[in-house]
Amino acid sequence: MNAEVRAIKTPAEQALNAAYTAARTMLPGKGAIADLREAAFQRFDAAGLPHRRIEEWKYTDLRALMREAKPLAEPAKAKGKVPALPGLAAGRIAIVNGRYEQAWGDFRAGPGVELSDVFAADQRNYRLGEVPGSDDIAFSLNTAFMMGGVVLRVTKDAKVAAPVEIAHVFAGEAAAAMYPRSVVIVEPDARLTFIESFNGPAGVDYQVNSALELVIGDGAHVDHVMIGNDGDAALRISTLGLTVGARATYNGFIYTAGGAVIRNQVFARFEGEGTQASIGGATLLKGRQHVDNTLVISHAAGGCTSRERFRTVLEDESHGIFQGKIIVEPHAQKTDAKMASHALLLSDEAEADNKPELEIFADDVQCGHGATAGAIDRALKFYLMSRGIPEKEAEALLIQAFVGEAIEGIAHVSIREALLGAAAQWLSARG
Amino acid sequence: MPFLEVRNLHVEIEGKKILNGLTLSVEKGQVAAIMGPNGSGKSTLAYVLAGKDEYTVTEGDVLLDGESILEMAPDERAAKGVFLAFQYPVEVPGVATMTFLRTALNAQRKARGEGELSTPEFMKRVRDTASHLGISQEMLRRAVNVGFSGGEKKRNEILQMAVLQPKLAVLDETDSGLDIDALKVVADGVNRLRSPDRSMVVITHYQRLLNYIVPDVVHVLAKGRVVKSGGKELALELEAKGYAQFQGEAA
Numbered sequence: 001m002n003a004e005v006r007a008i009k010t011p012a013e014q015a016l017n018a019a020y021t022a023a024r025t026m027l028p029g030k031g032a033i034a035d036l037r038e039a040a041f042q043r044f045d046a047a048g049l050p051h052r053r054i055e056e057w058k059y060t061d062l063r064a065l066m067r068e069a070k071p072l073a074e075p076a077k078a079k080g081k082v083p084a085l086p087g088l089a090a091g092r093i094a095i096v097n098g099r100y101e102q103a104w105g106d107f108r109a110g111p112g113v114e115l116s117d118v119f120a121a122d123q124r125n126y127r128l129g130e131v132p133g134s135d136d137i138a139f140s141l142n143t144a145f146m147m148g149g150v151v152l153r154v155t156k157d158a159k160v161a162a163p164v165e166i167a168h169v170f171a172g173e174a175a176a177a178m179y180p181r182s183v184v185i186v187e188p189d190a191r192l193t194f195i196e197s198f199n200g201p202a203g204v205d206y207q208v209n210s211a212l213e214l215v216i217g218d219g220a221h222v223d224h225v226m227i228g229n230d231g232d233a234a235l236r237i238s239t240l241g242l243t244v245g246a247r248a249t250y251n252g253f254i255y256t257a258g259g260a261v262i263r264n265q266v267f268a269r270f271e272g273e274g275t276q277a278s279i280g281g282a283t284l285l286k287g288r289q290h291v292d293n294t295l296v297i298s299h300a301a302g303g304c305t306s307r308e309r310f311r312t313v314l315e316d317e318s319h320g321i322f323q324g325k326i327i328v329e330p331h332a333q334k335t336d337a338k339m340a341s342h343a344l345l346l347s348d349e350a351e352a353d354n355k356p357e358l359e360i361f362a363d364d365v366q367c368g369h370g371a372t373a374g375a376i377d378r379a380l381k382f383y384l385m386s387r388g389i390p391e392k393e394a395e396a397l398l399i400q401a402f403v404g405e406a407i408e409g410i411a412h413v414s415i416r417e418a419l420l421g422a423a424a425q426w427l428s429a430r431g
Numbered sequence: 432m433p434f435l436e437v438r439n440l441h442v443e444i445e446g447k448k449i450l451n452g453l454t455l456s457v458e459k460g461q462v463a464a465i466m467g468p469n470g471s472g473k474s475t476l477a478y479v480l481a482g483k484d485e486y487t488v489t490e491g492d493v494l495l496d497g498e499s500i501l502e503m504a505p506d507e508r509a510a511k512g513v514f515l516a517f518q519y520p521v522e523v524p525g526v527a528t529m530t531f532l533r534t535a536l537n538a539q540r541k542a543r544g545e546g547e548l549s550t551p552e553f554m555k556r557v558r559d560t561a562s563h564l565g566i567s568q569e570m571l572r573r574a575v576n577v578g579f580s581g582g583e584k585k586r587n588e589i590l591q592m593a594v595l596q597p598k599l600a601v602l603d604e605t606d607s608g609l610d611i612d613a614l615k616v617v618a619d620g621v622n623r624l625r626s627p628d629r630s631m632v633v634i635t636h637y638q639r640l641l642n643y644i645v646p647d648v649v650h651v652l653a654k655g656r657v658v659k660s661g662g663k664e665l666a667l668e669l670e671a672k673g674y675a676q677f678q679g680e681a682a
Contacts, residue, residue, distance in 0.1 A: 003489025069437065323668075378485075383521045385483045387531070387591060388539035390507035408525075 013048050015069035023072060028119045028148065040143035043135065049116060050137050059321040062294040063136075065261050066235060068157065070207045072145065073097040075175035079104060082167045083199045085227065088418040090165035090195055097171055098178030099148030105167070109336055112158025112190070118149040118181055131213045131241030132298065133267025139239045142211040151186050152194070156187040156217070163193040163412060168210060168235070170200035177207040182253050188217035188245065193412050197227040198258075200234050205260070208236040218245035218272055218359035224252045224417050229422075230259035234288070239265045246272025246301065252279040253410050255419050256291050257426055263292040269298075270297075270304040270332075282406040282419070284426045285318035285350070292321040295339075299332040302362075308339035311406040313399055314350035315430065325357040328365050335365040343373040344402050346395075392412035396427045400413050432497055434459040434630045435480075435599055438661040440491035442472075442479055442655075449475040452491070452579065453657030457599075462626040464641055464666060465634045467652030468674040473634045474518060476652070480632070481515035482508050488647045509535075509631035510542035513597030516588040516605050529585070532557060532594050539595065560593035564620050582613035589620040600624070601632045606640035618643030638670035653677035 009017070020041050027037065028194055049066060050057035076096045082104055085090070100117050109115045112268055118128075126183030133139050136160050154160055168180055186192050208230070230236055236259050244250050254264050258408065266279060283291050297306050312320040322341035343352030354371035384394035403423045410416040433456035442450035449472045458462045467473050479486050480493065492499050500508050511615050515595035523531065537547045548556070561571060564586045577582050585605055592600055602621065606614055621644050625631070633644055641649075641663065649665040650657045651674075659665065 056526050379519075379521050380523055382481075382483055382505060383517070383523065384535075386483075386509060386529075387503035387535035387595065388506050389535050390506045390538060390542075391504065393534070393538060394506075397526055397531075398523075402525065405525045427537065 007031065010049065010063055012066050016141070016216040017045065019069065019072060019240040019316045023145070033119065033128070037144050037146075040129070040140040043082045043140040044137055044144060047137050056294065056323070058355075059319075059323070060261070060290070064292070066207070070175045070177040070205070071207075073149070073172060075099055075130065075169040080169075080171050082169055083229070084197075085229075085418040086165070087414060087421065088195075090163040090413060092165045092167050093150055093152070093164060093356055095168045095180045095182070097169075097176070098180045100150050102126040103431045104169070107164060112155045112162055114153040114155065116151050117243060118146070118151050118183060119306050122314040126185065127313075128181070128183070128213065131215070131243055131267070132269045132297070133241045134254040135241055135267065136239065136265065136267065138209060138237045138263070138265065139211055139241065142181055142209045142239065145179035145209070146181035147179050149180045151183040151185070153185045154187060154192045157189045158187075159191040160193070163195055163415065165195040165197060165198045168198065168208065170204070170206045172202065173410065175205045175207070177209070178383070180208075180210045183213045183215070185215045186220045186402060186431070189219040190217065191221045191300045193223040193256070193415075195225045195227060195415065197229060198236060198238065199229050200231040200232040203233055204231055204320070205235065206231070208234065208238070210236070211239045211241065214240060216242070216244045216248050216250055217248045220245070221249040222251070223411055224248055225412075225419075226252075226254045226264065227409060227419070228254070228256035228258055228260065228262060228264070232258065232260060234259045235261040237265070239261045240267065242266065242268040243273070243279060244268065244270050244275050247274040248272070249275070250277040251270065251411060252277075254279070254281040254293060255407070255422070257284045257288065257422065258282075259291070261290045263294065265331045266295040266297075268295070268297045269305070270299050270301055273301045273303040274306040275301075277305065278307040278309070278409070280308075280406050280409045282403050283310070283320055283422065284403065284423060285313065285320055286315035286430070287318060288316070289318045291319075292323070294321070294323040296327070297337065298327040298329065299335040299337060302331065302335060304332070305336040305428050306338070309406060309409065310341040311403055312341070312343045312352060313403060314343060314352055317347070317349040319351045321353045321359075322371070323355040325359065326367055326368065328360045328362050328367065330361040332362050333364045335367070337364060337365070338368045340370040342371070344399065344401070345373060345375050396430070400424060400427055433457055434496055435632070438492045438494070440479070440493065441489045442475055443483055443487045443489055444475070444575065449655055450479070452657045453652070455633060455650060455657055457630045457674040459630055461648065462625065462631045462633060462644065462646045464646035464649045465632060465652055466636070466638070466649060466669055468678065469581065469636070471652040472655040473652055474547040474603055476514055477601050477632075477634055480601050481505055481513060483515065506538065509595070510539045514592050514595055514597030514600045516592060516600065516602045518607060520576050520584040520588055522577045524577050526575050528571045528573060528575050529557070532591065533593070536594060556594055557590070560590050560620070563623065565589055565592055565616060581608040582610070584610060585613070585617050586620070589617055593620065593624055598628065599632070600628045601634070603634050604636065605633070606635055614680060615643060638666045641666045651677060
């Protein structure tokens with residue numbers, strides 16, 4: 001006799017099941033898209049919500065953290081405004097309650113830049129769901145429920161000077177769940193700076209499961225900054241699936257200050273030789289915030305350089321997590337991959353977890369990792385105070401410097417300044 | 432009344448007694464050299480004057496212009512005019528030297544109820560001193576002491592002193608790690624700051640520094656207390672005879 005061992009479904013899993021059953025035929029996209037949804041949902045249904053005994057989710061037990069699944073968000077009723085950081089000028093593409101709302105934004109497509117709704121885009125040119133990480137359970141949930149989003153394409157050789165922002169906004173008053181899915185394609189030798197921001201009201205426990213597919217062609221240059229400014233009760237999981245061609249440049253940055261439970265996942269694969277990639281991060285946490293940055297970087301071609309530099313400031317009882325895995329495939333010789341994660345603990349109750357992993361199958365590579373977690377250096381603080389700087393101000397200066405060193409890596413000056421300003425604001429609110 | 436008065440000071444760190452009834456007076460405008468062998472408590476005295484909290488004062492008092500400063504935080508002491516030039520200046524990554532100087536100066540002025548120095552005034556004060564000390568604009572733009580050589584760090588201490596214009600400057604082994612040329616530059620910077628309104632405590636192990644910063648008075652420290660005081664010729668005597676004569680008697 002066979003006894004099938006199967007965990008009892010949590011209320012959230014049951015709600016997701018019911019929501020999918022009810023919404024399946026109403027969700028956008030037919031044919032191949034519907035098949036993609038169905039396969040993704042089956043993956044989720046077999047696995048359930050990820051929990052602490054799944055290594056990749058060890059520190060973010062979603063089964064425990066996501067007590068209930070909110071109903072799927074309805075389209076926004078009235079036109080509203082997209083919140084933006086002061087001083088940050090960008091052509092905005094608004095994704096409101098999980099759907100592309102052209103009227104909310106001010107982005108204008110120009111020469112070399114094409115924009116369409118993710119479900120209106122010509123599927124002959126691009127097939128959804130083929131980026132790294134698409135088997136991940138959170139990514140699969142996004143695929144099952146994806147509501148809307150855009151395909152932004154920068155055509156070959158086009159250099160887009162002004163930054164483009166894909167601004168996600170939750171505009172409801174009652175908690176709901178949104179599943180935006182967008183695609184950014186940067187064709188060979190093209191150039192793009194883009195921002196992905198996440199915004200929503202305080203006090204509403206809305207849920208976001210977003211996914212972005214980013215495809216970077218040979219010789220292209222992409223600067224990509226994620227800005228997490230969610231409301232304080234939000235739960236958000238954002239997945240980036242990234243493929244990069246040869247001789248390309250990818251500079252990613254993940255800034256997170258808002259939200260109750262946040263997980264940023266990056267699944268990247270370098271498929272051509274001679275690519276340079278960096279992913280930085282600055283995370284500012286207080287209260288009981290939980291933020292998990294998890295990166296899986298696969299060097300599938302030789303001669304690529306990757307750098308990960310993450311910094312986290314933790315107040316109160318907050319919890320910050322960095323998990324970085326670097327995979328060097330057998331033929332990816334001359335890989336140069338390094339990661340570093342540093343946490344500054346401002347309270348005895350805060351917790352920082354760093355988990356670096358290296359899986360190296362080639363023999364001529366340079367890989368390294370470094371991680372630290374500690375309090376403000378007393379010797380530095382005394383030095384500053386001995387010059388007349390009061391204790392709180394000295395601490396603020398040192399925290400700002402710690403975070404600033406990460407943010408300074410952002411090439412685009414107005415994005416960098418805006419984030420330095422946001423970090424200073426966070427510090428001054430610290431009191 | 433002396434400007435700085437240290438009365439019967441007893442200090443411990445981690446249960447170990449370092450200062451053992453130290454008594455010392457420094458007059459307004461006076462340059463006092465403190466000499467002594469390793470472990471005599473010279474750096475401890477410097478840190479206690481600046482207010483480093485790892486040290487525990489078990490007895491005695493420190494008066495600045497007649498007022499006890501022992502209960503004051505380091506920043507409050509700085510606002511009262513205390514400045515410590517560190518023996519080992521720390522690197523402060525991510526904080527530009529100019530930002531640091533301006534923040535410190537304005538914080539002190541604010542604590543004293545004075546207005547902020549205007550940008551042109553501030554820039555002039557920094558540039559004038561920086562050029563005397565051979566500190567380039569490029570160094571001023573860099574993070575405080577990051578990537579500086581030992582000599583550059585010491586010069587940066589004197590620059591800070593010149594910008595902050597303290598009433599009591601404590602120089603903790605400012606000569607350590609300097610070659611003779613760097614020593615001259617630093618000493619020259621210090622001498623330019625000598626003033627009837629500024630007292631200085633120059634702590635050194637060697638007499639060499641005192642050829643360039645000529646003290647009004649020399650105190651010898653051994654085993655946590657002042658064991659001998661005299662004029663500048665005392666330094667020369669110590670150079671000739673060494674500290675051995677004092678090692679036994681304070682025990």
